[in-house]
Amino acid sequence: MTLKSYTGGLLVAMLIFAQGAYADKWSDQFPHIKNTGDIPGACSYEATSKKDYSGKTLTISTHAVPVMGEPTALHAEQFSKLTGATVDVVHSPAGDLYSKAMVPFQAGQAPYDIVFGFSNFIRDWMQYLAPVPDKYVNMPQMQDVTKAHQGVASWDGQMYQFPVDGDRHYLKYRKDVIDNPEYQKKYKADTGRTLKVPTTWKEYGEIAAYFNGWDWDNDGELEYGSAEVMKKDDLMYAAFFSRSASYSKNPRTPGGFYFDLETMEPLINNPGFVEALGDWVEATKYVPPGGINFGLGDEINSFGGGQTLFSFSWDDAFVAAMEDGSPIKNKVGAAPLPGAERVWNREDGSWDIGHNQAPYIVWGWAVGVAGKSTNQDMAFDYLCFFANGANHRADIAIGRFGVNPFKKSDFDPQIYIDHQGWDPLIAKSYAATIVGMEEFNTNRVFPLRVPGVFQFTSAVAVGTSKALAGQLSPQEALDEVAAEWNKILDRVGKDVVREAYAVGVKLEDNIN
Amino acid sequence: MNFKHKFAFLFPGLFVLIGILIFPIGFMIRLSLSSWDTFYPGLDFIGIENYVRLFTDDSRFWESFFRLSFLSVTTVSLQYIIGFSLALMVWRDIIFKRFFRVLFLIPMMTTPVIMTVIWRTFFHESLGPVNDILSIFGIAPPWLTNEHLAKVTIIIVEVWQWTPFMFLLLLAGLLSLPKEPFLAASVDGAGPIRKFIYVTFPLMAPISIGAIIIRLIEASKIMDTVYVLTSGGPGTSTETSSYYIFVKGLREFQFGYSAALSFTYLIIMIISLTIISKLLVKLLIKK
Numbered sequence: 133m134t135l136k137s138y139t140g141g142l143l144v145a146m147l148i149f150a151q152g153a154y155a156d157k158w159s160d161q162f163p164h165i166k167n168t169g170d171i172p173g174a175c176s177y178e179a180t181s182k183k184d185y186s187g188k189t190l191t192i193s194t195h196a197v198p199v200m201g202e203p204t205a206l207h208a209e210q211f212s213k214l215t216g217a218t219v220d221v222v223h224s225p226a227g228d229l230y231s232k233a234m235v236p237f238q239a240g241q242a243p244y245d246i247v248f249g250f251s252n253f254i255r256d257w258m259q260y261l262a263p264v265p266d267k268y269v270n271m272p273q274m275q276d277v278t279k280a281h282q283g284v285a286s287w288d289g290q291m292y293q294f295p296v297d298g299d300r301h302y303l304k305y306r307k308d309v310i311d312n313p314e315y316q317k318k319y320k321a322d323t324g325r326t327l328k329v330p331t332t333w334k335e336y337g338e339i340a341a342y343f344n345g346w347d348w349d350n351d352g353e354l355e356y357g358s359a360e361v362m363k364k365d366d367l368m369y370a371a372f373f374s375r376s377a378s379y380s381k382n383p384r385t386p387g388g389f390y391f392d393l394e395t396m397e398p399l400i401n402n403p404g405f406v407e408a409l410g411d412w413v414e415a416t417k418y419v420p421p422g423g424i425n426f427g428l429g430d431e432i433n434s435f436g437g438g439q440t441l442f443s444f445s446w447d448d449a450f451v452a453a454m455e456d457g458s459p460i461k462n463k464v465g466a467a468p469l470p471g472a473e474r475v476w477n478r479e480d481g482s483w484d485i486g487h488n489q490a491p492y493i494v495w496g497w498a499v500g501v502a503g504k505s506t507n508q509d510m511a512f513d514y515l516c517f518f519a520n521g522a523n524h525r526a527d528i529a530i531g532r533f534g535v536n537p538f539k540k541s542d543f544d545p546q547i548y549i550d551h552q553g554w555d556p557l558i559a560k561s562y563a564a565t566i567v568g569m570e571e572f573n574t575n576r577v578f579p580l581r582v583p584g585v586f587q588f589t590s591a592v593a594v595g596t597s598k599a600l601a602g603q604l605s606p607q608e609a610l611d612e613v614a615a616e617w618n619k620i621l622d623r624v625g626k627d628v629v630r631e632a633y634a635v636g637v638k639l640e641d642n643i644n
Numbered sequence: 645m646n647f648k649h650k651f652a653f654l655f656p657g658l659f660v661l662i663g664i665l666i667f668p669i670g671f672m673i674r675l676s677l678s679s680w681d682t683f684y685p686g687l688d689f690i691g692i693e694n695y696v697r698l699f700t701d702d703s704r705f706w707e708s709f710f711r712l713s714f715l716s717v718t719t720v721s722l723q724y725i726i727g728f729s730l731a732l733m734v735w736r737d738i739i740f741k742r743f744f745r746v747l748f749l750i751p752m753m754t755t756p757v758i759m760t761v762i763w764r765t766f767f768h769e770s771l772g773p774v775n776d777i778l779s780i781f782g783i784a785p786p787w788l789t790n791e792h793l794a795k796v797t798i799i800i801v802e803v804w805q806w807t808p809f810m811f812l813l814l815l816a817g818l819l820s821l822p823k824e825p826f827l828a829a830s831v832d833g834a835g836p837i838r839k840f841i842y843v844t845f846p847l848m849a850p851i852s853i854g855a856i857i858i859r860l861i862e863a864s865k866i867m868d869t870v871y872v873l874t875s876g877g878p879g880t881s882t883e884t885s886s887y888y889i890f891v892k893g894l895r896e897f898q899f900g901y902s903a904a905l906s907f908t909y910l911i912i913m914i915i916s917l918t919i920i921s922k923l924l925v926k927l928l929i930k931k
Binding site: 424594619 | 679681682683685701704768769770771772775784786787788789791874875876877878879880881891894895896897898
C-alpha cells in the first residue's frame with residue numbers, strides 16, 4: 133500500500149466516523165447529545181460553559197416527569213454542571229401549573245425564577261413576566277423558530293414566552309393498514325368506498341368504524357378505530373376544537389373563530405361546531421372500551437401501543453410510536469387533520485359547500501421568566517440553553533419529553549432518517565404535514581388566549597362531555613356552553629376580552 | 645389574685661383559635677364578597693353578588709351537592725355495615741384474630757390518591773385487569789364511562805379505603821363494652837341474633853353515631869377519588885361539591901366565587917350534620 137493510498141483511506145475513514153458518530157468533548161460528558169455533538173450557537177454547550185453562575189440559585193416550576201418535567205430537570209443538571217449554578221426544579225401536575233405561578237404572581241412574590249405552563253396562559257401571565265430580551269429575540273437560534281410559534285410566544289409583537297416547544301394537532305394513522313392492498317380490496321368490497329388517508333371527518337368516522345373491534349394486525353388482540361382525548365377537564369376541549377376547525381373556520385369570513393370579534397357573540401353553538409360535536413358523539417362508538425375516559429396519556433399509550441387505527445392530537449403519540457422499541461415503529465403515518473365537505477358561513481347563515489381544512493396550532497408548553505425574579509439573566513440563559521440546537525435535536529426524538537418541532541430546521545426529514553431511524557417516506561410525510569400547517573396553510577386556528585381563558589375552556593369541557601355522555605344533544609350542550617360564555621363575558625367584560633381576542637384573530641386572519 | 649391575670653392564661657389558646665379557625669373563616673367570608681379572579685386580583689367589595697349568582701344561576705353546584713349527598717350516605721352506610729360485621733368477626737375468638745385485625749386496617753393506611761390511581765388502572769376498561777377477568781364470563785362493564793356505573797365505582801373505592809376506619813372505631817367500641825349484659829342475656833337463653841339486637845347494637849349506639857358522623861364529615865369532602873377516577877365525568881355525573889369548588893377556585897381561578905361556594909357549603913354541612921346527628925340519636929338511643 134502506498135503512502136498516498138493509505139493517507140487517502142485514513143481520511144475517508146475519519147470522515148465516515150465523524151459523520152456517523154458526531155462525537156465531541158461535550159457529547160462525551162453529556163450522552164444526551166451523542167447523536168449530534170454540540171451544535172455551535174449563542175447558547176451551545178461551549179458558549180454556556182463560559183458563563184459562571186457559581187453561588188447563584190435558579191428555581192424552576194415545571195410539569196411532572198416525564199412530559200416537559202424530565203427535559204427541564206435534565207437540562208437543569210447540565211446547566212448546573214456547565215455554569216456552577218444551583219438549579220432547583222419543582223414538579224407539579226399540569227392542572228396546578230397555572231395556580232402555582234399565578235398565586236405568587238398576584239401576591240407580588242417570585243418564588244420561581246422560571247415558570248412552565250401552556251402558551252394560552254399568556255394573556256393572564258404576561259403582566260407578571262419579563263419580556264424576552266432583544267439579544268435572545270434577535271439571535272439566529274430564535275430566527276429559526278417558525279413565524280407561527282413566534283406568534284404563539286408573543287403578545288402583540290412582544291415576546292413573553294421563550295419558545296421551547298411547538299405544538300399542533302394532526303392526524304396519525306396506521307400506515308400498514310391504510311396502505312395494505314388486501315384491506316383496501318376488502319374495504320372496497322364491503323363498503324364500496326376507497327380505503328385511503330381520510331381527508332374529511334366523515335371519512336375518518338367511516339374508516340374508524342369499519343376497523344373497530346377486530347384483530348386487524350393479527351396480534352391476537354382486538355383493535356379499535358380511534359383513540360382521542362375525551363376525558364373531561366383533561367385537555368378535551370383542545371380535541372373538540374381540532375374536530376371543529378374545518379367545519380367552522382371559514383376563510384371567507386375572517387374576524388373570529390370562537391367569537392364574532394365585532395359583537396363578541398360566541399360562535400361556539402353555530403351549526404359548524406354542532407356538526408363537529410355530532411361527529412364526536414358518533415366517535416364514542418369506535419373508540420376502545422373506556423375511550424370516553426381517555427386523557428392524553430391514555431391516548432398516547434393506546435395509539436402508541438398499537439391499539440387503534442387513528443389518533444389525533446399533539447406530536448407525542450406519533451413520536452412515541454416511532455421510537456426504537458415501539459411495536460409499530462415505521463408503521464404509522466402523519467397527515468393534516470381531516471377537513472369537512474362544507475363549512476359554516478356565519479355571515480350568510482348557511483353552509484358553503486366544498487372541501488375545507490383548517491389546521492389547529494394548538495397551545496403547547498411555554499415558559500417565561502418572572503418579572504420579579506432577581507436572576508433574570510441566568511434564567512434566560514438557562515432557557516436559551518434548554519432550546520439550543522443540540523438539546524432540541526435530542527429532545528424531539530424522545531416522545532415522553534413532550535418537546536416537539538418548532539424550528540424551521542426541524543422540517544428537514546433527513547434528520548429523522550439519520551438520527552432516529554425513521555422510514556424515509558414516513559419522515560417526509562411527517563415533515564410535510566407539519567411544515568404545511570406552519571408555513572403554507574393560511575386558514576389556521578390558534579388557541580383562545582383571553583383573560584380567564586380557563587373559564588371558557590372549562591365550559592367547553594363540561595358541555596361537550598355532557599354530549600359525549602349522552603346527557604344532552606350536541607345542540608343543547610353547545611347552547612349551554614354559549615350561555616356560559618356570555619356570562620363569563622359579562623363578568624370579565626366584553627371589551628377586555630375583545631381587546632385580547634383581537635390579537636389572536638390577527639394571527640388567524642394572517643394580518644401582520 | 646388579680647382578676648385580669650386569669651384571662652392572660654387564655655391568650656395562647658385564643659391566639660391559636662384565631663389563627664387557625666377564626667381568621668381563615670373570616671378571610672373566606674371577606675373573599676366571598678369580592679370578585680377576585682384571574683383578571684381582577686384583589687379584595688374589592690361586590691356585596692352579595694356571588695351569593696345571588698350561586699342561588700339563582702348555578703344549578704351545577706346544587707346538582708353536585710345532591711350527588712354528594714347520595715354518595716356520602718351510600719358509602720357511609722356500606723362502610724358501617726361492613727365495618728361492623730368485620731369488627732364483630734374479630735371481636736370473637738377466631739383463629740388468626742390479630743392477623744385479621746391488622747389486615748382489615750391496611751387500606752386505611754395507604755395513600756388515597758395513589759390507591760385511586762391503582763383502582764383506576766384496575767377498572768380501565770380496555771387495559772385493566774378487572775374487565776380482563778370478567779371477559780371470561782362474557783361481560784365487560786363500562787366502569788368509568790357509564791354515568792351510573794361510574795358512581796358505583798367511586799362508591800367501591802371509597803368503601804374499600806374507609807371501611808377500616810369504621811372497623812377500627814367499632815372494634816374499639818366492642819372491646820370496651822361491659823360483659824355483664826351479655827352474661828345476663830346468656831342466662832336468659834338469648835341466642836346470638838337476639839344478643840346482637842337487644843344487647844350489642846343498643847350498647848354500641850353512641851359509638852355508632854360518633855363513627856357515622858365522623859365518616860359523614862369526611863365523606864362529604866370526596867374529592868381525590870373523583871379527581872383521579874373520573875374528573876367528575878362522564879359529563880357531570882360524578883361531580884361532587886368539593887370537586888366543583890376546586891374547579892371554580894383553582895382551575896378557573898374564580899377565588900371570590902369559590903369562597904362563596906365554600907362558605908355556603910360549610911353552612912349547609914353544619915346544619916345538615918346537626919340534624920342528622922339528632923335524628924340518629926333519636927332513632928338509635930331509646931330512653
